[in-house]
Amino acid sequence: MAPREPTIDARYVDDVFTGRRRATREVRVGDVGIGGANPLRIQSMTNTDTRDVRGTVDQIEQLADAGCEIVRLTVPSIRDAEILPEIRAELAKRKVGVPLVADIHFTPNAAMLAAEHVEKVRINPGNYVDKKKFEVFEFSDAEYAEEIERVAERFRPLVLRCKERGVAMRIGTNHGSLSDRIMNRFGDTPLGMVESALEFLDVCEAENYYDVVFSMKASNTQVAIQAYRLLAQRLDARTTPPGGTYPFHVGITEAGDAEDGRIKSAIGIGALLEDGLGDTIRVSLTEHPVREVPVAEALADRAMTCWREDEGRGRIDLDPHFTPDPYDHVRRSTKKIERVGLSIGGDEPVRVELDFGRVEPSGVAAFAEDRAKELAKSADLACESLRFALDPERDDVATFLSSLEASGLMSPVAAVLPRLPSSPIEALLASDRLGRWVVPAHPEDADEALARAGELIAQTGAPIEWSLRAPFGELAPLVDRVLAASGGRDALLSCESDRANHAARILSSRLREKGAEHVPIVLRHTADPSHDGDAQTLAAAIDLGAPLCDGVGDLVSLSGIAPADRAIDLAYRVLQGARLRTTRTEFISCPSCGRTLFDLEEVTARIKARTDHLKGVKIAIMGCIVNGPGEMADADFGYVGSGPGKITLYVGKEVVVRSVDEAQATDRLIELIRDAGRWVDPA
Numbered sequence: 001m002a003p004r005e006p007t008i009d010a011r012y013v014d015d016v017f018t019g020r021r022r023a024t025r026e027v028r029v030g031d032v033g034i035g036g037a038n039p040l041r042i043q044s045m046t047n048t049d050t051r052d053v054r055g056t057v058d059q060i061e062q063l064a065d066a067g068c069e070i071v072r073l074t075v076p077s078i079r080d081a082e083i084l085p086e087i088r089a090e091l092a093k094r095k096v097g098v099p100l101v102a103d104i105h106f107t108p109n110a111a112m113l114a115a116e117h118v119e120k121v122r123i124n125p126g127n128y129v130d131k132k133k134f135e136v137f138e139f140s141d142a143e144y145a146e147e148i149e150r151v152a153e154r155f156r157p158l159v160l161r162c163k164e165r166g167v168a169m170r171i172g173t174n175h176g177s178l179s180d181r182i183m184n185r186f187g188d189t190p191l192g193m194v195e196s197a198l199e200f201l202d203v204c205e206a207e208n209y210y211d212v213v214f215s216m217k218a219s220n221t222q223v224a225i226q227a228y229r230l231l232a233q234r235l236d237a238r239t240t241p242p243g244g245t246y247p248f249h250v251g252i253t254e255a256g257d258a259e260d261g262r263i264k265s266a267i268g269i270g271a272l273l274e275d276g277l278g279d280t281i282r283v284s285l286t287e288h289p290v291r292e293v294p295v296a297e298a299l300a301d302r303a304m305t306c307w308r309e310d311e312g313r314g315r316i317d318l319d320p321h322f323t324p325d326p327y328d329h330v331r332r333s334t335k336k337i338e339r340v341g342l343s344i345g346g347d348e349p350v351r352v353e354l355d356f357g358r359v360e361p362s363g364v365a366a367f368a369e370d371r372a373k374e375l376a377k378s379a380d381l382a383c384e385s386l387r388f389a390l391d392p393e394r395d396d397v398a399t400f401l402s403s404l405e406a407s408g409l410m411s412p413v414a415a416v417l418p419r420l421p422s423s424p425i426e427a428l429l430a431s432d433r434l435g436r437w438v439v440p441a442h443p444e445d446a447d448e449a450l451a452r453a454g455e456l457i458a459q460t461g462a463p464i465e466w467s468l469r470a471p472f473g474e475l476a477p478l479v480d481r482v483l484a485a486s487g488g489r490d491a492l493l494s495c496e497s498d499r500a501n502h503a504a505r506i507l508s509s510r511l512r513e514k515g516a517e518h519v520p521i522v523l524r525h526t527a528d529p530s531h532d533g534d535a536q537t538l539a540a541a542i543d544l545g546a547p548l549c550d551g552v553g554d555l556v557s558l559s560g561i562a563p564a565d566r567a568i569d570l571a572y573r574v575l576q577g578a579r580l581r582t583t584r585t586e587f588i589s590c591p592s593c594g595r596t597l598f599d600l601e602e603v604t605a606r607i608k609a610r611t612d613h614l615k616g617v618k619i620a621i622m623g624c625i626v627n628g629p630g631e632m633a634d635a636d637f638g639y640v641g642s643g644p645g646k647i648t649l650y651v652g653k654e655v656v657v658r659s660v661d662e663a664q665a666t667d668r669l670i671e672l673i674r675d676a677g678r679w680v681d682p683a
């Protein structure tokens, strides 16, 4: 087989403006179907030693009881594969019928044996035959083709056995573990990830084996989103196999734990599901696997609701280029709008705003004092803009603003008007606190009224944010009309919608079509009052993080999340999760599995406690040296289990301390951070 030349086509799903599910074939994993008309399936993975039959079966049972529909377990060696019949027998005794997936890295022999006892085998194209030693070399096309043939020879027996037994297969590429061969030809890129998987698919299809599911996982949310999209586009460009194209298993790997793990997962998985991509999901958290299940269920419920609602929705007939390149992160090139010390758009970081809605002027002093106290708790994370609903016809706006200032709320204010202004707004002409006016625009507003509002706002000297309130089908014409009403003056756009990601895409695409790509977009998220805790976190992460990963959004504005310090903290975590703005340490920690050599949860907590003030430092905590170094992506420092009670420490991709006792490993890690000049003492 000759190496394939890449072809890039930006259309990766039928309609990027609605959440219709991508149609796929059904792949059966035992009694559970993935893709086709099946619901989105929930998966997780055990983190016990597979040879500990009792512990493994206990955990599989717990996962099944928690709602996990497919369970994966690591099979690192023949001895682990040999234990599978015992696990099956014990599960049968306990009447646990959940299908099992054998997770294979580096060991084709174990895969062959495991295929006799499980419903699905997961192979990693980066290490099924190839190795990753970070070697640099160059292949001629002929040599590359020979290498692919060598891979095919080793892989074909597994394909044939899976076909014979009706066992499904996941071709699961990981960004961090691309083989040296792929890295040298395609680089550490979404294209490399896709090519790596398609080489294996070629072998499957040559044997008429189609029970294949794909994954393209990465710890970097942007890379994962781009890789899945590119895979969808590349699969569409191939001959469709009988029964339809292949389903996707979607996940973000090494997402970490706690809120950051949930945020990263929600951004990556949520963005893909809103594209209609994904048939089964796993949320990889550095926590007990049972805790992954409710997070996955929440993401799945939201996606399936979106798919259901959009099934009958008409197509939005716009240029699909809502982002300059759906396979690469390119931020929209907008004009910087500066006013009273706040710059939005251009090359400014994405700004953070809290929306407090309507506060009666009579109560503003007490309100401002309380919010100022809350925000003081996260003083290092600035609330850069305050949004209030104000009515200059009723309110003493000047007193309102000075009350904020008296309590220490000094950020510029975005004043949301209740209606289009029709007479001059004098109260604020001289204010040095007013950042911008937010003016609601509806499809039923007359062009003259919009134009008059634009002129009246211009007279105040502050920019206008048009807040569009329209069904999706009427958004694009409304964009055209508010652009006309702005008369070439500085303006921003936002949209009030419970589908913030798709709304932002429509705005972005229409602005591009109208030659107004320079207009900054404000991303709005309004919390559902019935949500709290994780549900609130996940929704904000998807609404804001998904467009940010696509380079859409110059300011994020959050509403309905309390207290204010939580809202600010959440906003900055989402910005970091989308890799847009770094305000804290980045932890890349594996979810742990049967290979794990130390207590990942405990060690992650210990390292976090000592390093989570190191802004911008990336620390990887990986359970094993077999996969860990390959998977820790672009971490600055790595803490990797290399034997029972032994840790190997990395700076970048280089081993710097080999097999230190676990008891000393955290101190040694901190020494390395100091030696690299990246340490600062905690405040």
Ligand code: SF4
Residues within 6 Å of the ligand: 590, 591, 592, 593, 594, 595, 596, 597, 622, 623, 624, 625, 626, 627, 628, 631
């Ligand atoms: S890096 Fe972690 S999750 Fe991956 S194989 Fe090693 S222990 Fe398992």
